[in-house]
Amino acid sequence: MSIFSRIVERLFSLAAAGSALLTIAVFLLLLYLALPLFEQGGFWALIRSPWDPGAGLYGIYPMLIGSLSIAFLALLIGFPLSLGGAFFITCFAPLFLRRHLLNLVRLLTGVPTVVYSFAALFLLVPFLREHLTGGSGLNILGAALMLAVLIAPTMIIFFVDALRRVPSGYLQAVTALGGSPGQGLVYIALPLAWPGILNGLLLGLGRAMGDTMISLMIAGNAVALPGSMMDSARTLTAHIALVIAADVSSLEFQSIFACGILLYLFTALLVLMVRLLGKFPKRSPG
Amino acid sequence: MIRQFAKSNFLTACLLAASFLFSFQALAGDLDLFRGYKGAISISGGTAHIPVMKEAAKRAMTANPDIQITIAGGGTGVGIKQVGEKMVQIGNAGRKPTEAEIKQHGLVLFQWAIDGVGVVVHPQNQVQALTFSQLQDIYAGKTVNWKELGGVDRAINLYTRDQASGTREVFAGKALNKGAVSPRANVVVSNGAMKTAVANDPYGIGYVSVGHIDSSVAPVALDGVKPTEDNVRAGKYKVARGLYSLTAGEPRGLVKAFLDYLFSPSGQQIVIDKGFIPVR
Numbered sequence: 001m002s003i004f005s006r007i008v009e010r011l012f013s014l015a016a017a018g019s020a021l022l023t024i025a026v027f028l029l030l031l032y033l034a035l036p037l038f039e040q041g042g043f044w045a046l047i048r049s050p051w052d053p054g055a056g057l058y059g060i061y062p063m064l065i066g067s068l069s070i071a072f073l074a075l076l077i078g079f080p081l082s083l084g085g086a087f088f089i090t091c092f093a094p095l096f097l098r099r100h101l102l103n104l105v106r107l108l109t110g111v112p113t114v115v116y117s118f119a120a121l122f123l124l125v126p127f128l129r130e131h132l133t134g135g136s137g138l139n140i141l142g143a144a145l146m147l148a149v150l151i152a153p154t155m156i157i158f159f160v161d162a163l164r165r166v167p168s169g170y171l172q173a174v175t176a177l178g179g180s181p182g183q184g185l186v187y188i189a190l191p192l193a194w195p196g197i198l199n200g201l202l203l204g205l206g207r208a209m210g211d212t213m214i215s216l217m218i219a220g221n222a223v224a225l226p227g228s229m230m231d232s233a234r235t236l237t238a239h240i241a242l243v244i245a246a247d248v249s250s251l252e253f254q255s256i257f258a259c260g261i262l263l264y265l266f267t268a269l270l271v272l273m274v275r276l277l278g279k280f281p282k283r284s285p286g
Numbered sequence: 287m288i289r290q291f292a293k294s295n296f297l298t299a300c301l302l303a304a305s306f307l308f309s310f311q312a313l314a315g316d317l318d319l320f321r322g323y324k325g326a327i328s329i330s331g332g333t334a335h336i337p338v339m340k341e342a343a344k345r346a347m348t349a350n351p352d353i354q355i356t357i358a359g360g361g362t363g364v365g366i367k368q369v370g371e372k373m374v375q376i377g378n379a380g381r382k383p384t385e386a387e388i389k390q391h392g393l394v395l396f397q398w399a400i401d402g403v404g405v406v407v408h409p410q411n412q413v414q415a416l417t418f419s420q421l422q423d424i425y426a427g428k429t430v431n432w433k434e435l436g437g438v439d440r441a442i443n444l445y446t447r448d449q450a451s452g453t454r455e456v457f458a459g460k461a462l463n464k465g466a467v468s469p470r471a472n473v474v475v476s477n478g479a480m481k482t483a484v485a486n487d488p489y490g491i492g493y494v495s496v497g498h499i500d501s502s503v504a505p506v507a508l509d510g511v512k513p514t515e516d517n518v519r520a521g522k523y524k525v526a527r528g529l530y531s532l533t534a535g536e537p538r539g540l541v542k543a544f545l546d547y548l549f550s551p552s553g554q555q556i557v558i559d560k561g562f563i564p565v566r
Binding site: 050051052053054062121122125126129134135136137138216220221222223224231232234241242243244252 | 364440441443445448449450466468469470471472473474475482486487489490
């Protein structure tokens with residue numbers, strides 16, 4: 001090995017170690033800053049109580065519920081859409097279209113979320129207000145719809161990737177037996193590609209949970225516990241953005257670290273699940 | 287969230303500056319404050335201040351291309367915090383900082399305008415006059431339908447501002463008399479966002495800096511007094527506050543020049559042009 005490639009290798013491993021350390025350092029910093037909360041046993045109380053600074057309550061329970069309901073609703077809307085999109089791109093679209101469609105989807109992953117939010121504010125929100133949900137139109141449903149649009153391209157790319165890895169011989173065998181392409185997809189490709197699809201699903205959920213701009217602009221940010229998807233709600237991420245300007249030593253400010261830890265743990269859990277899924281043995285077609 | 291970065295092509299800027307120097311030298315008297323300075327100022331905080339800040343910065347940078355001024359929003363809380371921690375040179379506040387804040391960061395206050403906080407609704411809303419107690423009931427979530435106030439049979443959509451907002455503190459203190467704001471109220475992050483939200487929602491009610499009120503929203507009279515510039519100036523409209531710029535310690539050099547410019551006749555004219563009440 002030449003000196004040059006040795007240096008390059010060293011540089012790369014340093015970069016990898018650096019980013020890994022950074023991730024751990026962020027978590028340790030969050031823990032350190034939230035330490036006063038843990039010591040007073042306030043962390044669990046914060047997670048379970050409502051937000052009412054006037055009454056001395058700085059709980060983030062409504063935001064936790066807001067985040068979870070928006071993210072899971074987005075996944076519920078986005079998953080069938082993305083699966084359908086991936087089926088179309090891998091199987092049903094005319095051959096010359098497939099590559100262009102996939103490129104288009106790749107392009108969509110790069111659209112800044114603020115652009116989606118801005119468009120939704122002038123198109124989706126008035127529609128929801130007048131025809132569907134009433135109220136101000138700023139609610140969980142609107143944010144979830146936009147988040148579904150946001151995470152769909154990511155999921156489609158993962159799904160397409162997973163479906164394409166299914167050996168083409170299996171699908172040819174289906175055709176040889178007189179099966180339709182649809183049957184091959186549902187009975188052969190889907191079960192084989194399932195780990196990859198689950199992977200995309202979890203990453204989509206992570207992205208929906210971590211997004212700030214869409215929920216900040218579309219969900220309404222009310223601090224009340226949402227009762228239905230027609231209600232205005234605030235997510236953990238939007239809460240951080242809205243409270244960060246409070247006095248550093250105040251309890252309001254400390255609640256931000258509780259939000260941060262929750263988000264961190266949630267993302268870590270998702271990544272862990274993705275890793276574990278990768279270890280599963282590939283099921284052979286039975 | 288509103289960020290304005292001004293970068294100009296050096297050559298064009300020079301030519302522009304040169305042409306200004308030759309043709310408008312007589313008019314540019316107050317801009318002489320910036321002569322000979324070089325460098326950058328960053329400003330953040332109150333969102334009511336932004337129109338005036340942007341115009342003043344634009345003029346300063348046109349007069350002297352060696353100066354770069356960036357303006358960010360964030361709200362009063364952000365302004366006080368960032369100037370205190372020396373992340374920016376000037377922090378804007380839409381309320382008077384508390385004694386504790388002044389002492390903690392060694393803040394120096396410059397109040398260069400007076401502003402009202404006006405209640406606004408959608409221009410099509412028939413309800414354009416309220417009493418203070420009606421307003422308090424609306425914001426407390428006790429009055430929930432426009433019908434109860436003589437409007438259409440639709441739920442009232444409340445809009446309020448985030449914790450960092452000086453506009454919110456002034457509104458809650460002087461218009462709501464420290465009354466509660468319903469937790470169901472939607473929260474927006476700047477005066478501009480508030481105006482957009484109410485302009486787009488026929489059943490919404492919100493509050494903005496009087497300088498930000500234009501034809502896209504309708505001002506609501508409180509106890510018979512409309513939130514207009516004239517009423518604020520005459521002292522008839524009581525929900526008013528000063529607009530402050532803050533520095534950590536006495537300002538020097540370019541920062542001082544910029545603040546002096548705000549108090550100069552041309553600076554105060556910008557204040558008037560943008561719909562605020564000048565202090566000089």
